[in-house]
Amino acid sequence: MSERTDQIVAEARALIEEGGPEALTMRALAARLDIRAPSLYKHFPDKLAVEAQVIAIAFGELAAELEKTGSLSELAAAYRAYALAHPHLYRLMNSGPLPRHLLPAGVEDRAAMPLVRAVGGDEHLARAIWAFAHGMVILELDRRFPDGADLDRAWRTGLAVFREPVQH
Amino acid sequence: MSERTDQIVAEARALIEEGGPEALTMRALAARLDIRAPSLYKHFPDKLAVEAQVIAIAFGELAAELEKTGSLSELAAAYRAYALAHPHLYRLMNSGPLPRHLLPAGVEDRAAMPLVRAVGGDEHLARAIWAFAHGMVILELDRRFPDGADLDRAWRTGLAVFREPVQH
DNA sequence: CGATATGGCTAACAACGTTAGCCGTCAAGC
DNA sequence: GCTTGACGGCTAACGTTGTTAGCCATATCG
Numbered sequence: 252m253s254e255r256t257d258q259i260v261a262e263a264r265a266l267i268e269e270g271g272p273e274a275l276t277m278r279a280l281a282a283r284l285d286i287r288a289p290s291l292y293k294h295f296p297d298k299l300a301v302e303a304q305v306i307a308i309a310f311g312e313l314a315a316e317l318e319k320t321g322s323l324s325e326l327a328a329a330y331r332a333y334a335l336a337h338p339h340l341y342r343l344m345n346s347g348p349l350p351r352h353l354l355p356a357g358v359e360d361r362a363a364m365p366l367v368r369a370v371g372g373d374e375h376l377a378r379a380i381w382a383f384a385h386g387m388v389i390l391e392l393d394r395r396f397p398d399g400a401d402l403d404r405a406w407r408t409g410l411a412v413f414r415e416p417v418q419h
Numbered sequence: 420m421s422e423r424t425d426q427i428v429a430e431a432r433a434l435i436e437e438g439g440p441e442a443l444t445m446r447a448l449a450a451r452l453d454i455r456a457p458s459l460y461k462h463f464p465d466k467l468a469v470e471a472q473v474i475a476i477a478f479g480e481l482a483a484e485l486e487k488t489g490s491l492s493e494l495a496a497a498y499r500a501y502a503l504a505h506p507h508l509y510r511l512m513n514s515g516p517l518p519r520h521l522l523p524a525g526v527e528d529r530a531a532m533p534l535v536r537a538v539g540g541d542e543h544l545a546r547a548i549w550a551f552a553h554g555m556v557i558l559e560l561d562r563r564f565p566d567g568a569d570l571d572r573a574w575r576t577g578l579a580v581f582r583e584p585v586q587h
Numbered sequence: 588c589g590a591t592a593t594g595g596c597t598a599a600c601a602a603c604g605t606t607a608g609c610c611g612t613c614a615a616g617c
Numbered sequence: 618g619c620t621t622g623a624c625g626g627c628t629a630a631c632g633t634t635g636t637t638a639g640c641c642a643t644a645t646c647g
Contacts, residue, residue: 277635292637293593349561349562385557393515444603
């Protein structure tokens with residue numbers, strides 16, 4: 252990972268955070284670095300590789316935030332907070348197929364660990380809560396809930412329910 | 420809605436179901452109808468309008484499936500079944516911002532009604548369950564769960580938990 | 588001193604959505 | 618019956634996208 256490479260990824264991230272994933276264009280990215288688009292291919296094989304680096308960084312950041320938390324509700328709050336603070340980044344890393352072959356190994360697992368720990372190792376429960384959290388976040392980002400819906404309340408409802416021990 | 424218009428939408432849908440949303444191309448769509456791409460603009464103002472028609476149809480179909488169910492677990496099963504039967508269609512209608520201004524009024528509400536009824540009108544609980552279901556489906560379609568994860572079990576876990584009455 | 592890697596560049600291609608403008612067919616109105 | 622206009626095709630073209638080919642300057646190293 253050279254110096255220049257890091258610069259490129261940083262600018263790519265900025266483009267995405269400012270204008271969404273579709274604002275990341277090889278030409279726009281090059282313009283930010285005062286070079287022409289084809290020169291980017293001296294550093295990355297293609298656009299997907301650039302995106303993958305941005306995704307890898309985002310996963311690391313998210314994992315770091317989640318690791319700070321103690322309880323399940325703190326974890327959920329941190330998850331939602333990251334998504335709302337970086338909506339375009341969240342969408343990039345969490346929708347569509349992941350380019351796993353371009354990502355450092357373990358980034359996904361690290362981000363998942365705090366939740367698995369919070370539910371005491373029950374993988375099925377962890378997956379259900381993950382689905383709930385991702386669903387809440389992505390539906391909010393995509394404006395699928397009615398305007399003015401009380402989403403705090405919906406989060407509390409879901410989390411309260413998941414805290415109740417039931418056999419499954 | 421003319422005859423030709425319906426044909427176009429049908430072919431657009433077929434393209435999406437076969438190759439995903441990015442396979443819907445004005446040129447590919449035209450080719451299916453043995454015409455050239457610009458001729459499509461005699462029937463639709465732009466590509467988004469075509470997509471919106473496909474989405475509207477998909478919402479109607481999904482709503483019809485959901486309305487057949489009685490219990491919450493049947494509802495969940497029907498929801499998942501539709502998504503797995505039409506993965507590309509599901510992704511098209513349920514990710515990214517909805518072109519609501521191009522959709523007939525009430526299509527979203529109709530698809531949401533069965534769930535609201537199944538939970539006895541509790542809107543917060545309905546939103547939490549919707550998030551859970553959408554999260555489970557989209558994470559499955561996007562292959563975000565580990566290979567071989569027992570998703571039936573995760574669904575059952577989530578649904579069991581949501582059936583328990585708790586105050587929120 | 589020369590070879591090689593590094594990192595720029597221009598020109599270009601194919602595919603995309605979309606627009607402009609032309610033309611044939613056919614039904615309705617005078 | 619002739620004309621007029623809507624309807625629905627067409628070709629040519631434009632601008633934007635990712636990407637490739639190939640050229641060239643600099644700088645480092647044997």
